[in-house]
Each structure stands twice: as C-alpha cells, then as structure tokens.
Amino acid sequence: MIIDNAQGAMTSTSKVDSFPKELLDGYRSFIGGKYREESSKLKELADKGQKPKTMIIACCDSRAAPEMIFDAHPGELFVVRNVANLVPEFAPDGRHHSTSAAIEFAVNGLGVSNIVVMGHGRCGGIKAALSGGDIKLDEGDFIGKWMSQLGPVAEQVASAGMMTEAERQTALERVSVRQSVQHLRSFPYVQEQEKQGNLSLHGAWFDISTAELWLMDNKSGDFKRPEDV
Amino acid sequence: MIIDNAQGAMTSTSKVDSFPKELLDGYRSFIGGKYREESSKLKELADKGQKPKTMIIACCDSRAAPEMIFDAHPGELFVVRNVANLVPEFAPDGRHHSTSAAIEFAVNGLGVSNIVVMGHGRCGGIKAALSGGDIKLDEGDFIGKWMSQLGPVAEQVASAGMMTEAERQTALERVSVRQSVQHLRSFPYVQEQEKQGNLSLHGAWFDISTAELWLMDNKSGDFKRPEDV
Amino acid sequence: MIIDNAQGAMTSTSKVDSFPKELLDGYRSFIGGKYREESSKLKELADKGQKPKTMIIACCDSRAAPEMIFDAHPGELFVVRNVANLVPEFAPDGRHHSTSAAIEFAVNGLGVSNIVVMGHGRCGGIKAALSGGDIKLDEGDFIGKWMSQLGPVAEQVASAGMMTEAERQTALERVSVRQSVQHLRSFPYVQEQEKQGNLSLHGAWFDISTAELWLMDNKSGDFKRPEDV
Amino acid sequence: MIIDNAQGAMTSTSKVDSFPKELLDGYRSFIGGKYREESSKLKELADKGQKPKTMIIACCDSRAAPEMIFDAHPGELFVVRNVANLVPEFAPDGRHHSTSAAIEFAVNGLGVSNIVVMGHGRCGGIKAALSGGDIKLDEGDFIGKWMSQLGPVAEQVASAGMMTEAERQTALERVSVRQSVQHLRSFPYVQEQEKQGNLSLHGAWFDISTAELWLMDNKSGDFKRPEDV
Numbered sequence: 037m038i039i040d041n042a043q044g045a046m047t048s049t050s051k052v053d054s055f056p057k058e059l060l061d062g063y064r065s066f067i068g069g070k071y072r073e074e075s076s077k078l079k080e081l082a083d084k085g086q087k088p089k090t091m092i093i094a095c096c097d098s099r100a101a102p103e104m105i106f107d108a109h110p111g112e113l114f115v116v117r118n119v120a121n122l123v124p125e126f127a128p129d130g131r132h133h134s135t136s137a138a139i140e141f142a143v144n145g146l147g148v149s150n151i152v153v154m155g156h157g158r159c160g161g162i163k164a165a166l167s168g169g170d171i172k173l174d175e176g177d178f179i180g181k182w183m184s185q186l187g188p189v190a191e192q193v194a195s196a197g198m199m200t201e202a203e204r205q206t207a208l209e210r211v212s213v214r215q216s217v218q219h220l221r222s223f224p225y226v227q228e229q230e231k232q233g234n235l236s237l238h239g240a241w242f243d244i245s246t247a248e249l250w251l252m253d254n255k256s257g258d259f260k261r262p263e264d265v
Numbered sequence: 266m267i268i269d270n271a272q273g274a275m276t277s278t279s280k281v282d283s284f285p286k287e288l289l290d291g292y293r294s295f296i297g298g299k300y301r302e303e304s305s306k307l308k309e310l311a312d313k314g315q316k317p318k319t320m321i322i323a324c325c326d327s328r329a330a331p332e333m334i335f336d337a338h339p340g341e342l343f344v345v346r347n348v349a350n351l352v353p354e355f356a357p358d359g360r361h362h363s364t365s366a367a368i369e370f371a372v373n374g375l376g377v378s379n380i381v382v383m384g385h386g387r388c389g390g391i392k393a394a395l396s397g398g399d400i401k402l403d404e405g406d407f408i409g410k411w412m413s414q415l416g417p418v419a420e421q422v423a424s425a426g427m428m429t430e431a432e433r434q435t436a437l438e439r440v441s442v443r444q445s446v447q448h449l450r451s452f453p454y455v456q457e458q459e460k461q462g463n464l465s466l467h468g469a470w471f472d473i474s475t476a477e478l479w480l481m482d483n484k485s486g487d488f489k490r491p492e493d494v
Numbered sequence: 495m496i497i498d499n500a501q502g503a504m505t506s507t508s509k510v511d512s513f514p515k516e517l518l519d520g521y522r523s524f525i526g527g528k529y530r531e532e533s534s535k536l537k538e539l540a541d542k543g544q545k546p547k548t549m550i551i552a553c554c555d556s557r558a559a560p561e562m563i564f565d566a567h568p569g570e571l572f573v574v575r576n577v578a579n580l581v582p583e584f585a586p587d588g589r590h591h592s593t594s595a596a597i598e599f600a601v602n603g604l605g606v607s608n609i610v611v612m613g614h615g616r617c618g619g620i621k622a623a624l625s626g627g628d629i630k631l632d633e634g635d636f637i638g639k640w641m642s643q644l645g646p647v648a649e650q651v652a653s654a655g656m657m658t659e660a661e662r663q664t665a666l667e668r669v670s671v672r673q674s675v676q677h678l679r680s681f682p683y684v685q686e687q688e689k690q691g692n693l694s695l696h697g698a699w700f701d702i703s704t705a706e707l708w709l710m711d712n713k714s715g716d717f718k719r720p721e722d723v
Numbered sequence: 724m725i726i727d728n729a730q731g732a733m734t735s736t737s738k739v740d741s742f743p744k745e746l747l748d749g750y751r752s753f754i755g756g757k758y759r760e761e762s763s764k765l766k767e768l769a770d771k772g773q774k775p776k777t778m779i780i781a782c783c784d785s786r787a788a789p790e791m792i793f794d795a796h797p798g799e800l801f802v803v804r805n806v807a808n809l810v811p812e813f814a815p816d817g818r819h820h821s822t823s824a825a826i827e828f829a830v831n832g833l834g835v836s837n838i839v840v841m842g843h844g845r846c847g848g849i850k851a852a853l854s855g856g857d858i859k860l861d862e863g864d865f866i867g868k869w870m871s872q873l874g875p876v877a878e879q880v881a882s883a884g885m886m887t888e889a890e891r892q893t894a895l896e897r898v899s900v901r902q903s904v905q906h907l908r909s910f911p912y913v914q915e916q917e918k919q920g921n922l923s924l925h926g927a928w929f930d931i932s933t934a935e936l937w938l939m940d941n942k943s944g945d946f947k948r949p950e951d952v
Binding site: 054055056058059060062063065066067069070071074075078079081082083085086088089090091096097098099101103104105106107108110111112113114115116117118119122124128130131132133134135136137138139140141142145146149150152157158160161164177178179181182183184185236238240243244245246247249251262 | 283284285287288289291292294295296298299300303304307308310311312314315317318319320325326327328330332333334335336337339340341342343344345346347348351353357359360361362363364365366367368369370371374375378379381386387389390393406407408410411412413414465467469473474475476478480491
Binding site for chain 3: 436
C-alpha cells in the first residue's frame with residue numbers, strides 16, 4: 037500500500053529499469069523540433085485549459101495513433117485508446133468503467149462537438165475475437181471478456197466461412213465501429229446532445245498498410261473514402 | 266441489433282453530421298507530409314504485425330499525446346489512454362476491464378519490454394478527484410467511480426489545506442502514477458516478467474505548460490528531470 | 495563577569511585554537527580581489543550608514559547564502575539567518591526574540607521596502623521537523639522547540655505517507671515559507687507599512703542542487719520560476 | 724491560519740508586490756557568472772549534504788556578510804545572523820530560541836570544528852544599546868529586550884564618559900564578542916567538544932570602513948590584526 041511505505045514499495049526488482057533510451061531520444065527530438073512551433077500553444081492551453089472539439093475513441097495499436105493520422109496539434113483531440121476501440125453499452129452499475137468515464141468527461145465536462153470511433157485494419161483485438169492472432173481468447177481473461185462485448189456478431193462473422201480470413205477481419209472491424217457508435221447513443225447525455233444538434237457521432241476506419249482513411253456514412257453505415265461521403 | 270437493420274440504426278438525427286473538416290484537413294496534411302517518410306514503415310508493419318517494445322498508459326487529455334512528447338513513429342508505442350492514466354488493481358471478476366485487457370494484451374500478446382505510466386500537469390480527472398474543475402464528482406457517475414480508484418490518497422491530498430491548490434494537484438498527479446505502477450505489479454504476468462528481467466516498469470510526468478518531462482526514480486519514487494535520474 | 499577578569503575568562507582549553515586557516519586565506523583573497531571593487535562603496539557605507547532596501551530571512555545552511563544567490567553587494571541586503579528561515583508569530587512577551595528583533599530593526603529602524611523569506615531545498619531543519627536527518631527532534635531541545643513553530647502543518651505533511659520523503663520535504667519547505675510570510679503580517683508595523691504601500695513581502699525557494707530560484711506568487715501562494723510570475 | 728485557506732491568506736494588500744528587480748538581476752548575474760564555477764560543487768553538496776567545518780555568528784548588517792569577508796564557497800560556512808551577533812546564555816526554558824537552536828544544530832548535528840563570533844564596526848544594534856542610532860531602545864520592544872542581553876556591561880561602557888562616542892561603540896562591539904564567546908561555553912555540548920579538542924571558539928571584528936579584520940586573542944581577549952596573533 038503506497039500510503040504506508042512510498043519508498044519501499046518503489047523498489048524495483050527488474051534488471052532493466054532505466055527509462056527507455058528511445059523515448060528519451062524522442063523527447064529530445066520533440067523539444068528540439070516540434071516543441072518550438074507548439075510552445076506558445078502549449079503554454080496557452082495550460083493557462084486556459086483544454087477545449088478540444090473532438091473526442092476520438094481509437095485502438096491501442098502502435099500503428100494507428102490518431103494524432104499522426106489527423107496531423108493533430110496539442111489541444112485538438114481528446115483521445116481514448118482501448119483494445120479494438122470498443123464503446124461499451126451504457127451500464128451504470130456502480131463499478132468503474134474506463135471508457136464510459138471518458139465519454140462522460142468529454143460530453144459533460146468538455147462539451148465536445150464530435151465523437152469519432154476509429155477502427156483500423158489488422159486489429160489484434162478483432163483478430164483475437166475471430167479466434168486467432170497473438171493471444172488466445174478465454175472468457176476468464178481480461179481480453180476474452182473485453183472482446184466478448186462484440187456479442188454474437190463476432191461469432192456470426194467468424195463462422196461466415198464463405199468469406200476469407202482477411203475479409204472476415206475487415207468485416208468485424210467495421211461492424212464493431214458501427215456497434216460502438218450505437219452504444220454511444222445508449223448514453224443519455226450523448227443522445228440528448230446529439231438531438232440538440234450539439235454533438236455529432238462518426239465512424240472511421242484506417243488502413244494501416246496503405247494509410248487509406250475510410251469514413252462511415254451516417255445514413256447507410258457503409259464505409260467510404262472521404263471524397264465519396 | 267445491427268445485424269437486423271444496419272441501415273436504420275445508422276440514421277443520425279444530428280444537424281451537424283459531416284465528418285469534422287479539421288480532421289480531414291489534418292489527414293490530407295498527413296498524407297502529403299509525414300506519410301511520405303513513414304509509408305514503407307507502415308507497409309512493413311502491416312505485413313509483419315506490430316512489435317512495439319513499449320506500452321504507454323496515458324491520459325485522454327488533448328495536450329498530452331505520448332506520440333508527440335516522445336516523437337514516436339508508427340509501431341513504437343502501444344498506447345492506452347484513459348481519464349487520468351489510471352491502472353486499476355488486478356481484479357479478475359468476470360467483468361470487462363478496458364485497461365486490464367490492454368495490459369494483458371501488451372504483456373502476454375505482444376511481449377513489450379517496458380510499461381510507462383505517464384501522468385501530466387493540470388489533469389482534469391485529478392482536478393475532479395480533488396473536487397473542483399470541469400466536472401463534479403459523484404460516486405454514482407462514471408467519473409466519480411473511476412477516480413475513486415485513487416482510494417484514500419486522494420482524500421489525504423485533498424485535505425492537505427496547507428498546500429496550495431496547484432501543489433495538491435501536482436502531488437496527486439504524482440502519487441497516482443506511483444500507485445498505478447504498484448497496481449501494475451498486482452498483475453501476475455507483469456510481476457513474473459519483471460522478475461525475469463524481461464519487463465521494466467516506469468513512471469513519468471509531463472508538464473504541459475513547459476513541456477518538461479519528469480521521470481520517476483524507481484528506487485525512491487521521486488520525480489526527477491531526465492538528467493538527474 | 496568579563497569586566498572583572500577579562501583575561502582569565504578567555505583562556506581556552508582547546509587544543510585547536512588558532513583561527514581557521516581557510517578563513518584567513520579567504521580574507522586575504524577578499525582583500526586582494528573583490529575588496530578593490532568594493533572599497534569605496536564600503537567606505538561610503540561606513541560614513542553614511544547602511545540603507546538596505548531589502549531584508550532577507552534565510553537559513554543558516556552553508557549552501558544557501560543570499561549574497562551568493564543574489565550576487566549582492568555590500569549595503570544591499572539586511573540578512574537574518576536562522577535554522578529553516580522561520581518567522582515566529584508576533585509575541586511581545588517581554589522575552590528576547592532574535593528574529594523578531596531583527597524584523598523590528600529592519601522595518602522601524604531601517605525602513606526596508608522588501609522582506610523576502612527564502613527557503614531552500616534539502617533543509618536540515620525541515621528534515622528534522624519531518625523526523626529524520628542529522629539531528630533528532632525533541633521538544634526539550636532547542637531545535638525541537640524551534641521547529642515546533644511550524645505547528646500542525648509539519649505533522650500533516652509528515653504523515654502524508656503517499657508522498658515520497660523528498661516530496662514531503664519540499665512541500666514543508668514551501669508551506670513553511672508561506673506561513674512565515676503570514677507571520678510577518680502579524681507584526682503591527684509590518685502590516686501597517688504593507689498597507690501604506692511602503693513594504694512588500696515575498697517568498698522564495700532556492701534549489702541548492704540546480705540553483706533554480708522559485709518565487710512565491712503573492713496571489714495563489716504557488717512557487718513559480720521567475721519567468722512565470 | 725494557513726491550514727484553512729492557503730490561497731486566500733496569500734492575497735497581498737501591498738501596492739508594490741513584484742519581486743525586487745535588483746534581486747532578479749543579481750540572480751541572473753549569479754547564474755551567468757559564479758554559478759558556472761560552483762555548479763558541480765553545489766550538485767555534490769546537494770547529494771552528499773552540507774558538512775561545513777565552521778559556524779559563524781554574525782550581524783544582520785548589510786555591510787558585513789561573512790561570505791564576502793572570507794570569500795567563502797558554498798558548503799564552507801554555517802551562518803547565523805542576528806542583530807549585533809549576540810549569543811544568549813544557555814537557557815533551556817522550554818521556549819524557542821533561534822540562535823541557541825542554530826548552535827545546537829551546528830555542534831550536535833553537523834559537528835563543526837570552529838565557531839566564530841564576528842562583530843563589526845558601526846553596528847546599529849550596539850549603537851542602540853548605547854542609546855542612540857537608528858532606533859530607540861525600549862525594554863518593551865524586541866530590540867530593547869534583545870540588546871539587554873549585553874547586561875550591565877552596556878551601561879558601564881555607555882557611562883564611560885571619558886571615552887569618545889566612537890571609542891565607546893568599538894569598545895562595546897568588542898566586549899560583546901568576548902561575552903558571546905563566554906556564553907557559547909555555557910552550552911554543555913560546546914564545552915564538552917571544546918574540552919575534547921574537537922571544537923575551537925573564536926572572536927573576530929571587522930572594520931566595515933577599511934575592511935580590516937581583527938582577531939580576538941584567545942589568551943588575553945585582545946583584538947589583534949591577523950599577523951600579530
């Protein structure tokens with residue numbers, strides 16, 4: 037318990053406990069480079085507080101950082117990242133819910149105008165849900181439980197044997213984004229703000245191989261290239 | 266159910282439902298700029314799969330994107346972002362846990378070598394936990410419940426009236442990182458990998474105003490500038 | 495009684511009673527060096543009397559001499575130095591009070607325009623108040639009694655177990671400066687001169703490791719780098 | 724009470740509350756100048772702790788900084804400064820005593836090898852004790868009470884009408900140093916360490932006009948130039 041012995045508790049048993057050199061090099065590169073352009077913006081944002089217009093719910097995947105894809109500047113994107121960019125259904129059961137807390141914060145605290153659920157290709161979480169990939173799914177595991185939120189659709193897609201593995205993967209990645217956008221609407225304040233015209237919900241899908249961005253058509257649910265929406 | 270009526274369910278009632286122009290502009294800027302440098306890297310990462318060495322648990326805050334701070338390239342950082350960068354204690358209760366699922370994925374699925382918990386200054390979640398800021402805390406709310414994971418330490422810091430508001434805020438931001446690093450060790454596979462010398466745990470704190478990076482000393486728990494660690 | 499037997503009383507029993515060589519060397523260095531620049535200034539100050547604009551209340555610590563930190567010249571700073579740079583509350587009880595006498599002298603005798611309470615990092619007195627360091631605290635000792643002037647705040651900070659030892663130390667060093675500035679205002683003439691706009695009170699904190707100077711913001715009580723005040 | 728409202732309590736009513744420009748200029752001069760020479764020394768002293776060999780008890784006077792006179796470097800001198808560099812007699816009465824606390828800290832905590840009581844010419848406190856100067860003495864005042872520690876010797880010197888005012892002033896400045904050295908020996912641990920040969924007590928007197936340093940001869944109590952001791 038940190039309260040009793042902050043010092044003792046910190047003793048690391050790891051043999052490799054120096055801070056990753058790549059990160060320090062990257063930090064120095066940031067300070068010597070981009071920070072020069074952004075320093076006054078950061079100072080202003082620190083003084084006045086953040087007021088991002090957009091929340092993005094994206095995947096933890098190392099190849100799909102929203103800030104890179106949207107060339108975003110500090111203060112622009114409020115970003116949740118979880119495995120497979122899932123939005124759970126509204127379920128106020130007195131337990132802690134990471135993503136739901138972030139949605140509540142973004143809508144009620146910051147008053148964002150947009151929420152974008154952004155899926156991506158070759159998603160490890162989705163791959164696991166289709167029973168394959170880096171990790172086995174087990175209801176007793178956190179990942180198994182987490183991905184089980186996709187519900188019966190994952191199973192349906194998994195058993196769609198007439199589709200190739202890659203097709204099933206992309207299909208579930210996109211189905212999942214649609215489901216998450218629906219789940220967003222299960223939050224009363226999201227629904228209310230959307231009704232008031234203050235909040236807009238969006239789906240997107242990023243192809244990490246070609247860097248193609250696909251946007252979900254709010255009418256049909258189809259994913260289209262930006263120029264076709 | 267999305268399977269039954271994919272089209273109907275997508276019908277948006279929002280008056281402002283076109284994809285945010287800033288994001289599209291940013292995407293075009295990415296394609297015309299950084300993507301040129303990163304395209305072969307992205308292609309390779311798509312083909313071979315991600316193999317990030319480092320997981321970062323950071324805040325949703327729009328001013329503290331890890332990729333910016335560490336000038337990271339695609340494939341380098343597996344990133345969880347939740348409100349106030351909290352790591353819950355290991356609690357396999359058969360319910361879904363967003364952050365725990367991501368930790369399991371990073372350690373068991375990807376075999377990362379480092380996990381960095383990165384706090385930052387002027388954190389809205391921490392401010393809420395100290396009863397102030399953009400949003401009111403209520404145990405019945407998601408944010409109230411989420412921040413209650415800080416436990417009694419938040420109350421202790423909140424009542425340290427002899428410290429200024431800003432000092433209490435920074436204190437809790439750092440206490441919280443230390444607690445999260447401890448919580449990481451409550452995951453059996455984290456503990457095991459750390460013992461084996463395969464995994465290293467780190468704390469960091471970013472000052473969004475000055476862009477100063479502070480690293481947690483693994484022995485004392487103190488936060489120091491990189492040159493002093 | 496010195497008047498009766500000046501000679502006998504002076505007899506030292508010490509085996510090492512020659513004046514410290516380092517001091518004599520330092521004095522010769524002063525005469526051969528800085529004194530050349532300052533001699534006319536010193537002569538003038540001797541003839542006209544001192545008229546310092548600023549009083550500094552600093553610690554006895556050998557690493558935090560105000561004249562060094564502020565590169566001060568003779569005649570500029572009226573300096574009190576006691577353990578942990580404490581200002582007691584105004585308490586005219588007919589007993590002698592070293593620091594209070596100096597404050598009275600500075601304000602009523604010299605008419606200073608500024609009083610600066612200057613704390614510093616790794617303060618041995620503060621460390622003792624947090625029950626550690628070079629010397630044990632005991633209410634029966636002079637140091638125990640002296641540091642007990644910090645009152646309940648020391649105990650509060652000392653018991654903030656979720657903060658590291660170094661964090662508690664810095665917190666109390668700064669809390670202590672704020673309290674001393676408040677105590678200054680308990681002196682009627684300090685209060686009066688401040689009200690009249692003739693006297694300004696300040697807090698500062700010096701990091702003896704990095705030589706960073708932090709100034710107390712008079713509105714919030716926060717400590718900030720000079721460029722941010 | 725700072726515990727209740729750290730923020731409110733800090734609100735200054737002063738019209739002149741910006742930090743003194745001279746000090747900031749001086750600090751910058753220090754950082755750009757002497758700090759370059761001393762930075763590694765300061766860092767080392769911060770890491771290892773101070774270990775000064777000498778304690779100096781000097782006056783608050785702006786013209787008599789011990790660090791200037793002895794061209795001292797960080798870490799060399801543990802410095803108490805009070806009005807007229809007085810050492811009270813050992814009097815453990817359960818009240819707080821600034822100078823006694825510092826002596827206890829220096830001898831028992833730091834184990835200094837030397838204590839130097841350093842008087843100086845044109846001392847305002849001594850002048851006040853001889854009923855003149857910048858401030859009137861009144862037993863009810865802090866200064867009156869503080870200077871009354873000189874006891875009957877001040878009155879005797881004051882009434883020595885055959886001496887000029889300047890002679891009486893110098894006489895009392897030196898008598899006072901002798902008395903303070905005697906008072907030092909009333910502290911049991913000072914006496915003990917001196918007997919053991921671990922601690923040496925010294926008197927000195929600095930002429931602020933000519934920068935002449937005079938040392939007290941430990942045998943006779945006379946003040947002599949360094950070359951004559």
